[in-house]
Structure formats: structure tokens, C-alpha cells
Amino acid sequence: MYDYQYLFNFTQTIFEKMGLSVGEARQAADVLMRAELRNISTHGLVRLPEYVRLWQTNRITVTPEFTVVHETPSTALVDGGKGLGLVTAPKAMHLAIEKAKTAGTGWVAVRNSYHFGIAGYYAMKALEHDMIGIAMTNANPLVAPTLGKSGMLGTNPIAVAVPAGEEPPFVADFATSAVSRGKVDVFESRGEAAPEGLLQDGEGNLVTDPSVLRKGGALRTLGGDVAHGGHKGFCLTAIVDIFTAVFSGANFGPTVVPTLGYVKDKAGAEDRGIGHFFGAMRIDAFQTADEFKAGMDEWIRTFRRAEPVAGQQRVIIPGDPEREAEALHRKEGIRLGLKTLEGLKKLSGMFGVPFE
Amino acid sequence: MYDYQYLFNFTQTIFEKMGLSVGEARQAADVLMRAELRNISTHGLVRLPEYVRLWQTNRITVTPEFTVVHETPSTALVDGGKGLGLVTAPKAMHLAIEKAKTAGTGWVAVRNSYHFGIAGYYAMKALEHDMIGIAMTNANPLVAPTLGKSGMLGTNPIAVAVPAGEEPPFVADFATSAVSRGKVDVFESRGEAAPEGLLQDGEGNLVTDPSVLRKGGALRTLGGDVAHGGHKGFCLTAIVDIFTAVFSGANFGPTVVPTLGYVKDKAGAEDRGIGHFFGAMRIDAFQTADEFKAGMDEWIRTFRRAEPVAGQQRVIIPGDPEREAEALHRKEGIRLGLKTLEGLKKLSGMFGVPFE
Numbered sequence: 001m002y003d004y005q006y007l008f009n010f011t012q013t014i015f016e017k018m019g020l021s022v023g024e025a026r027q028a029a030d031v032l033m034r035a036e037l038r039n040i041s042t043h044g045l046v047r048l049p050e051y052v053r054l055w056q057t058n059r060i061t062v063t064p065e066f067t068v069v070h071e072t073p074s075t076a077l078v079d080g081g082k083g084l085g086l087v088t089a090p091k092a093m094h095l096a097i098e099k100a101k102t103a104g105t106g107w108v109a110v111r112n113s114y115h116f117g118i119a120g121y122y123a124m125k126a127l128e129h130d131m132i133g134i135a136m137t138n139a140n141p142l143v144a145p146t147l148g149k150s151g152m153l154g155t156n157p158i159a160v161a162v163p164a165g166e167e168p169p170f171v172a173d174f175a176t177s178a179v180s181r182g183k184v185d186v187f188e189s190r191g192e193a194a195p196e197g198l199l200q201d202g203e204g205n206l207v208t209d210p211s212v213l214r215k216g217g218a219l220r221t222l223g224g225d226v227a228h229g230g231h232k233g234f235c236l237t238a239i240v241d242i243f244t245a246v247f248s249g250a251n252f253g254p255t256v257v258p259t260l261g262y263v264k265d266k267a268g269a270e271d272r273g274i275g276h277f278f279g280a281m282r283i284d285a286f287q288t289a290d291e292f293k294a295g296m297d298e299w300i301r302t303f304r305r306a307e308p309v310a311g312q313q314r315v316i317i318p319g320d321p322e323r324e325a326e327a328l329h330r331k332e333g334i335r336l337g338l339k340t341l342e343g344l345k346k347l348s349g350m351f352g353v354p355f356e
Numbered sequence: 357m358y359d360y361q362y363l364f365n366f367t368q369t370i371f372e373k374m375g376l377s378v379g380e381a382r383q384a385a386d387v388l389m390r391a392e393l394r395n396i397s398t399h400g401l402v403r404l405p406e407y408v409r410l411w412q413t414n415r416i417t418v419t420p421e422f423t424v425v426h427e428t429p430s431t432a433l434v435d436g437g438k439g440l441g442l443v444t445a446p447k448a449m450h451l452a453i454e455k456a457k458t459a460g461t462g463w464v465a466v467r468n469s470y471h472f473g474i475a476g477y478y479a480m481k482a483l484e485h486d487m488i489g490i491a492m493t494n495a496n497p498l499v500a501p502t503l504g505k506s507g508m509l510g511t512n513p514i515a516v517a518v519p520a521g522e523e524p525p526f527v528a529d530f531a532t533s534a535v536s537r538g539k540v541d542v543f544e545s546r547g548e549a550a551p552e553g554l555l556q557d558g559e560g561n562l563v564t565d566p567s568v569l570r571k572g573g574a575l576r577t578l579g580g581d582v583a584h585g586g587h588k589g590f591c592l593t594a595i596v597d598i599f600t601a602v603f604s605g606a607n608f609g610p611t612v613v614p615t616l617g618y619v620k621d622k623a624g625a626e627d628r629g630i631g632h633f634f635g636a637m638r639i640d641a642f643q644t645a646d647e648f649k650a651g652m653d654e655w656i657r658t659f660r661r662a663e664p665v666a667g668q669q670r671v672i673i674p675g676d677p678e679r680e681a682e683a684l685h686r687k688e689g690i691r692l693g694l695k696t697l698e699g700l701k702k703l704s705g706m707f708g709v710p711f712e
Contacts, residue, residue, distance in 0.1 A: 072460025074430040075641040103459050104428025109642045148662045148671045160595050162602075170598065172591035178584060195583040204665030222578055222585050227551040228534060229578050235528035235674050236592070238659075239516050242526065246518075246651045247642045253658060285431040286465045286603045295602045302609060303501055303508065303594075309560030312503045318591050 001333035007045065008033045010344070010355055014048060017351040018055050019062035020087065028086035031117040036334050039325035040173075042182025043118045045336065049343040050115070051084060052350075054259060059271070060084055060114050066091050074103035077248055078110045082273060085116030085137070093122040093278045097129050100280040107280075109243070111250035112273040115139070115259065119159035120173030120322075126161060126280045127169050130289060133161040134279035138244045141254045143177045144218035146226060146234040149204045151218035152254040154274075155180050156240035161319075163283060165293030167300040171319030176237040177219040178230075184210045184219070189339070197224040243277040250275030357689035363401065364389045366700070366711055370404060373707040374411050375418035376443065384442035387473040392690050395681035396529075398538025399474045401692065405699040406471070407440060408706075410615060415627070416440055416470050422447050430459035433604060434466045438629060441472030441493070449478040449634045453485050456636040465599070467606035468629035471495070471615065475515035476529030476678070482517060482636045483525050486645060489517040490635035494600045497610045499533045500574035502582060502590040505560045507574035508610040510630075511536055512596035517675075519639060521649030523656040527675030532593040533575045534586075540566045540575070545695070553580040599633040606631030 008029050015025035028051075035044035054060045064083025068076050076095055080088035092108045099106025116122070119135040126133025139154030155175035162170040175181075179198045187194045187210035194210045201207045202216035213219070221233030245252035250272050257271045283292040306315040336344070348355035364385050371381035384407075391400035410416045420439025424432050432451055436444035448464045455462025472478070475491040482489025495510030511531035518526040531537075535554045543550045543566035550566045557563045558572035569575070577589030601608035606628050613627045639648040662671040692700070704711035 070643060072638065072641050073458070075460040075637070077642040102429070104431040105461060105463055107461055107637070107641070145659055145662055145671045147664050147668045148659075149665050150663065152659065152662060160591075162598055170594070172595060174585075174588040174591055176588070178579065197584055222588055223534065224584060228553055228580060228584075229530075231672070231674075232530040232532070232578055235516075235530055238526070238674065239528060242518055242652070242655060246648070246655050249643055249647060249651060252651070252655055255658070281431070281463070282428065284426075285428050285463070286433040287426060287605055291605060292602070295605060295608070296598070299598060299602050299608055302611075303504075306501055306508060307505045308503050309505050315501045315504045316587070318587075318594065 001335055003333055004033065004037065004330055007036065007334060010348075010353060011045065011048060013353050014052070014347055014351055017353065018052065020084075024087045027090055028084060031086045031090070031121050034121050035118045037326040037329045038118070038120070038322035039329075040118050040120075040322070041337065041340070042180065042185070044340070045344060046340040047115070047117070049347060050259065051086070052347060054084075054114060059257075059259070064088065068095070074099055074105050075107045076109075078108055080110050080113035080273060082112050083114075085113045085274070085276065088113045089116040089122055089135075089276055089278070090125070092276060093125050093133070093135065093280070096278040096280040097126060097131060100129075100131055100282050100285075104285040105279065105281045108278045109248035110276040110278070111245070111248035113250070113276055114273060116276060118173060119157040120161065120171055122278055123159035123161035123173065124169070124171060127163045129280070130163060130283050132163070132279075132281040132283060133159075134277075135159045136240045136244050136277045138241050138250070138252065138256060138274050140258050141256055142181060142213060142219050143221055143237055144200060144204065145238070146221060146231045150202065150216070153221075153237045153241055154256065155219065156237045156244070158236075158240060162296060163293070164296040164300055167297045168323055169319060170296070170300060170317065171322065173318075173322075176222055176233060176240055178222050178224055178233065179219065181213065181219070184213060197228070240277075244275035247277060248275040357691055359689055360389065360393065360686055363392065363690060366704075366709060367401065367404060369709050370408070370703055370707055373709065374408065376440075380443045383446055384440060387442045387446070387477050390477050391474045393682040393685045394474070394476070394678035395685075396474050396476075396678070397693065397696070398536065398541070400696070401700060402696040403471070403473070405703060406615065407442070408703060410440075410470060415613075415615070420444065424451070430455055430461050431463045432465075434464055436466050436469035436629060438468050439470075441469045441630070441632065444469045445472040445478055445491075445632055445634070446481070448632065449481050449489070449491065449636070452634040452636040453482060453487060456487055456638050456641075457485075460641040461635065461637045464634045465604035466632040466634070467601070467604035469606070469632055470629060472632060474529060475513040476517065476527055478634055479515035479517035479529065480525070480527060483519045485636070486519060486639050488519070488635075488637040488639060489515070490633075491515045492596045492600050492633045494597050494606070494608065494612060494630050496614045497612055498537060498569060498575050499577055499593055500556060500560065501594075502577060502587045506558065506572070509593045509597055510612065511575065512593045512600070514592075514596060518652060519649070520652040520656055523653045524679055525675060526652070526656060526673060527678065529674075529678075532578055532589060532596055534578050534580055534589065535575065537569065537575070540569060553584070596633075600631035603633060604631040
């Protein structure tokens with residue numbers, strides 16, 4: 001078990017060694033550590049070596065310019081200047097929140113950015129301001145459109161955080177593919193087959209082999225095949241791609257320049273980075289804040305009281321398991337996976353930063 | 357085959373006989389007829405008798421007040437005054453579009469409304485103004501939350517319409533359940549079993565009997581079980597319920613007073629109607645309109661060119677099949693199902709409006 005603050009300091013120091021300012025390194029570490037706390041370790045420290053590689057290969061710069069290219073009272077387009085998403089995205093979300101203070105809502109599209117960690121981090125930033133937060137991003141083309149042969153879309157997550165009154169907030173944060181790449185990696189590392197209906201091979205045939213992504217296969221959209229609503233999942237993934245990349249002018253769908261070694265660069269397109277989309281809505285934009293909070297408390301309690309099917313403890317309110325994990329990990333420490341440990345030890349040697 | 361204009365006139369006349377003004381009757385007929393044209397006949401004229409029944413049982417009024425209760429530069433809350441959604445929703449969408457003209461985006465939540473037809477109708481209204489349109493609604497509690505025993509959420513559709521330049525628009529319009537109630541009705545009327553994974557009985561066990569909804573069963577969320585991402589579908593359905601009903605103060609989830617005879621009124625709650633949520637975003641809110649249109653054309657063409665799996669003609673761009681159906685039906689007429697025909701003939705007798 002590792003102490004939260006020990007891992008935070010190590011991570012911040014690595015980002016500082018890459019050349020980020022102390023404040024930006026702390027910000028970037030905060031996003032990754034929040035993923036560890038919330039049991040979304042697929043987006044935590046296991047990714048630190050990937051960020052270092054993006055820097056080593058000059059895909060990102062550590063002193064990017066953050067430029068507001070265009071704006072209206074409730075919207076803005078930001079050019080991230082090829083910076084880390086971990087640094088650019090918090091600023092963009094902050095801008096959405098500032099817009100919402102005067103316009104009621106704020107919406108910010110970002111281009112020329114890179115992987116931003118967990119979408120939920122940014123959506124939850126709005127909660128402190130009594131606002132609903134929304135965050136989306138596109139990503140490496142691993143998801144096949146319905147009836148399509150190959151991966152053309154990212155796992156394109158959506159996060160929505162909604163404050164309540166006495167209840168803790170509702171926090172949804174999910175990849176719009178049937179399963180996330182991180183979970184497929186877990187099946188593979190355990191030597192397990194994936195459930196039916198989530199993966200397809202290079203010809204579009206359903207398979208359960210989790211190594212198929214490295215062999216030209218693809219993830220299915222949420223829903224899987226047409227009979228089970230997979231075309232709805234395609235709509236959802238497409239909407240995220242359009243909001244994040246077409247709104248902003250970032251690389252969309254298959255033109256995203258891959259950051260994963262095994263994904264072929266299909267388009268040879270100019271690298272305009274990936275795109276993000278952020279939203280903030282004041283809770284008093286529609287009713288009074290008190291009415292909103294009372295309504296949201298009632299919503300959460302109603303579903304928490306729902307009768308579960310036999311053999312299950314409860315109906316899970318989105319955000320509850322992650323919040324419970326966060327409380328536990330802050331107290332008892334964080335367990336790191338083998339791959340994560342190996343990565344951190346390698347970085348320790350590379351940068352001369354002690355890690356035990 | 358029925359002529360489009362003949363059916364439109366009949367429908368408008370029925371709404372006029374209910375007491376709607378000529379303009380509002382035409383508006384209501386336009387929404388239902390658009391569903392017929394676009395091959396979404398589950399939301400077309402088959403619903404006309406349901407609207408008449410809502411009026412006969414005093415659930416709706418035909419001379420509702422449309423009240424803006426609260427607003428900010430980019431948002432508004434509307435009380436629909438217990439009017440038909442077919443009449444209230446077009447006005448609310450118009451308000452979102454007007455807000456977007458000055459604020460860049462416009463967002464309107466509605467309470468005290470009833471079934472509004474197809475969500476896509478409202479989202480597409482934004483296209484004429486070079487805006488992206490969004491529409492959502494909640495509905496009768498038929499969908500079980502993940503791990504829950506009974507239907508507590510509506511099929512809660514989301515529609516998103518995005519204009520392009522030379523290409524026709526992208527129009528996604530889908531129920532966030534694994535399958536819509538209308539499709540389940542179709543399985544039942546054909547005497548077919550539903551595919552595995554879409555329906556559960558009153559204990560939460562998976563079943564394929566399409567009559568299960570009338571026997572205490574429920575629809576599954578998009579994704580089905582947890583292994584296939586059903587909890588993501590729950591998040592999505594919940595987000596629509598919160599945006600439409602908690603934002604507005606309408607009845608949410610299981611407190612929605614059912615309009616279907618076979619759905620039990622679970623809550624005995626005060627009837628504050630169902631809720632809708634509408635959004636409009638100027639296409640020049642983030643980049644110039646020309647850049648946006650060029651980007652959207654490129655997006656659509658890229659996915660239209662995608663290689664399909666063996667045995668399939670093409671990857672389908674959301675909105676393409678409905679647009680093709682609309683062109684055909686305007687030219688060649690509309691075929692009505694048996695249940696729809698019976699309903700219209702009954703209304704013909706009830707109101708003394710000829711229908712042949």
C-alpha cells in the first residue's frame with residue numbers, strides 16, 4: 001500500500017522534471033491521483049509513462065500557449081497549443097464555469113490537446129460552484145461504427161456531475177463504447193476471455209479474445225449489435241466526436257493521430273491534437289438553487305431506495321462507489337498494479353527521482 | 357397508401373375538434389405527420405387516440421398558458437400549463453433558438469407538459485437557423501435501473517441534429533433504453549419473441565416475451581447487464597431524467613403519472629406533467645460557420661466511406677434512412693398499420709370527421 005501524498009509528490013516531481021511549472025505539475029498530478037483514489041486506476045499512474053513518451057517524442061510541449069480563439073457570451077473555442085490535456089483541460093473547464101456565472105451556462109470546445117485523464121475530474125470541478133458539470137473527449141480510434149469493419153472512433157467518455165443538497169452529488173463518468181480499453185487490458189492481463197458482444201476482429205466478426213485490439217480488431221459501441229441497440233451507442237460516440245472535434249477543429253474519428261503504439265495511423269493527417277468539450281450550468285439557471293437541491297435529493301433517495309433484484313445489495317447511484325473508494329484510499333492508502341509499479345520504477349531511474 | 361396532405365388535414369381537424377386553435381392544431385399535426393414521413397410510425401398517428409384520451413380524461417388542457425418562470429441570458433424554465441407537448445415543445449424550442457441568437461447557446465427546461473412526439477422534430481428545428489439542436493424528454497416509468505427490479509425510468513429519448521455544408525444534416529434520435537416500447541409492441545403484434553437481453557420480468561429475470569411490460573416487467577437500459585455496459589445506459593437514462601424533470605420541477609422517474617393504462621401509478625404524486633429539455637447552439641459559437649460546415653461535411657463523408665462488414669451495404673449516417681423515407685413518403689404516400697387505421701376510424705366516428 002502506498003500513501004496518497006507520497007504518490008502525489010512523486011508524480012508531481014516527474015511532471016516538474018519534464019519541465020512543467022510547479023503549479024501545472026501539481027495540477028497534472030491531481031488529475032491522475034484522483035483517478036487512483038476513485039478506483040479508476042486504468043486512468044491513473046499507469047498512464048504516467050505514456051505522458052512522458054508523448055513529451056519525449058515531441059508530440060506535446062510543456063510550455064503550451066492557451067489561446068481563446070473565438071467566443072460568445074456562453075461559449076469559447078480554446079487552442080491548447082499542443083499541451084498536456086491534464087494542464088489545458090482544467091483551464092478550459094474554469095473558463096466554462098466563468099462563462100456560466102454571467103450567461104447561466106458556459107460551453108468550451110478545445111483543440112490541440114492530448115489525453116486529459118478522467119472526464120469526471122472536470123465535470124466535478126463545477127460542483128464547488130453550485131453548477132452542473134459536463135466533460136467529454138475524443139480519443140484513439142478503437143471503436144467500430146455499427147456495421148463497420150474497423151475502429152474509427154474513440155471510447156469517447158461522457159461525464160456529468162450534478163450537485164444535490166444533503167445527498168452527495170450524482171457523478172456519471174463512462175466510456176461510450178460497450179467496454180473501455182482499460183477493462184479489455186485487464187481481461188488480457190488476467191488471461192480471461194472478454195464477455196460476448198464487446199469485441200470484433202478485423203473482419204467485424206464477434207470475438208472474445210482481449211488481445212484482438214492489437215491485431216486489427218475493434219471495440220463495439222454501447223449496445224453491441226443492432227438488435228441490442230448498438231446503433232444508439234454509435235450515435236452517442238459520434239455525438240461526442242462531433243462536439244469535441246468538429247466543434248473545435250481538432251482531429252476527429254479516424255484522423256486522430258494515435259498515441260498507442262499498436263494503433264495504425266490511418267489518415268496521415270495534420271496533428272491538430274484531440275478535442276475536448278466542457279459545459280457548466282448554474283443550478284439556479286432554471287429554478288431557484290433551493291428547489292433544485294431539494295429535487296435532486298429526492299431523485300437520489302428514490303433510486304437509492306429502489307428494490308434490487310435477488311442476490312444484489314442495492315441499485316447503485318452513479319458516483320457512489322467511486323466516492324466510497326476515495327474515502328477508503330485516502331485513509332488506508334493505494335495499492336498499485338504490477339504494470340504501474342514497473343512503469344513508475346522505470347521513471348524513477350530515468351529522472352533520478354527516488355521511488356520505493 | 358394514403359396521401360400525406362390528406363392525413364395531415366384529417367389530423368389537424370381532429371386537434372381542432374378537441375379545441376386547439378387552427379395554428380396549434382396545424383403545429384400538432386405537423387409533429388405527428390413528420391414521424392409518419394420519417395418511418396417512426398410508433399410516434400405517429402397511432403398515438404392520436406392517446407392524445408384524445410388525455411384530453412377526455414382532463415389530463416391536458418387545450419388552452420394552456422405558456423409561462424417563462426425563470427431565466428438567465430442562456431437559459432429559461434417554462435411551465436407548459438398542462439398543455440399537449442406537441443404544442444408546448446415547439447414554443448420552448450423556439451425560445452432556446454432565440455436565446456442562442458444573442459448568448460451563443462440557449463437551453464430551456466419545461467415542466468407541466470405531456471408527450472411531445474418525436475424528439476428529432478425539435479432538434480431539427482435548429483437546423484434552419486444554422487444551429488445544432490438538442491431535445492430530450494422523460495416518459496412513463498418502464499425502464500429498470502441497473503440491478504433494479506422494476507420500471508422506474510422512461511425510455512427517455514435524446515435527439516441531436518447537426519447541420520453540415522453540402523451534406524445533409526446528422527440527425528440522431530434514439531430512446532436511451534436497449535429497445536423502445538414501440539419496437540416491443542411490434543414484436544408482440546407479430547407474435548415474435550424479443551431478442552435476449554432487452555426485457556426483464558417482475559423479478560428482474562431476463563425474458564423474451566414482449567407482453568411482459570403489461571405484466572409488471574420492464575425494459576433494460578441500453579447495454580443490458582453490467583458485463584455489457586448496462587450501467588452506462590442507466591447513467592444515460594438518468595441524465596435525461598434529471599435534465600428534463602429535476603431541472604424543471606416536473607415529475608421524475610417513477611413519480612411520472614402514467615399515460616399507459618397498464619402502468620401502475622406508483623407514487624400517487626401530484627401531477628406536474630413530464631419534463632422536456634431543449635438546447636440550441638449556433639454553429640459559429642466555436643469556430644466560423646464556414647469552418648464548422650466544412651468540418652461536418654468531412655466527418656459525414658469519412659463515415660459514409662467506411663468499409664462495411666461482409667453482407668452489409670454501408671455504415672449508416674444517423675438521419676440518412678429517415679431522410680430517404682421522408683422523400684419517398686412525400687412522393688408515394690404513407691401506408692398505415694392496422695392498429696393505426698382502427699384508431700383513426702374510431703376518431704372519425706367520434707368527431708364526425710370523414711376518413712376513408
